[in-house]
Amino acid sequence: MQLKSQLPVASLQRLCESLLDEEGTVTADLLFELDTERRPRIIGKVSTDVSVVCQRCLQPMLLHVEDKIDLVLVTTDAQSKALPDRLDPWMCGEDELLSPADIIEEQLILAMPIVSMHERCVDVNKAQVLAIQKQIELEPARKNPFAALVGLKSRTEK
Numbered sequence: 001m002q003l004k005s006q007l008p009v010a011s012l013q014r015l016c017e018s019l020l021d022e023e024g025t026v027t028a029d030l031l032f033e034l035d036t037e038r039r040p041r042i043i044g045k046v047s048t049d050v051s052v053v054c055q056r057c058l059q060p061m062l063l064h065v066e067d068k069i070d071l072v073l074v075t076t077d078a079q080s081k082a083l084p085d086r087l088d089p090w091m092c093g094e095d096e097l098l099s100p101a102d103i104i105e106e107q108l109i110l111a112m113p114i115v116s117m118h119e120r121c122v123d124v125n126k127a128q129v130l131a132i133q134k135q136i137e138l139e140p141a142r143k144n145p146f147a148a149l150v151g152l153k154s155r156t157e158k
């Protein structure tokens with residue numbers, strides 16, 4: 001059985017805890033099948049783009065997260081322990097309903113980098129100065145935004 005789905009990042013609350021906002025969509029492509037040894041396997045991939053805070057400049061950054069999924073569905077600890085090391089178990093009790101959203105969320109959380117940083121951070125102060133200069137250039141007819149500050153300064157000096 002194949003499940004292709006898109007779900008809002010906002011629906012994955014645990015993932016959202018490490019994000020700057022809840023914008024975005026997760027794309028998941030999962031295949032549920034029995035493998036050659038008759039084990040129930042969940043194979044596929046998940047990807048999304050989310051907003052996080054850069055740990056170097058503390059500015060927002062867009063982060064692409066994607067991961068391959070390859071899990072064996074198990075219902076007991078004994079089944080989980082019996083798996084070869086190369087296979088990861090996904091535990092789902094006999095009377096529980098398998099939740100694809102939980103699998104997707106867990107895999108995305110695991111795929112998140114421990115520390116997110118821009119490849120090259122923009123120098124924030126320099127960027128702000130340039131933005132102010134540009135604003136002044138674009139609106140020459142408008143009053144100099146610093147005129148009020150100058151007035152304030154001369155008043156306090158009196």
Ligand SMILES: [Zn+2]
Pocket residue numbers: 054055056057058059117118120121122
């Ligand atoms: Zn940065």
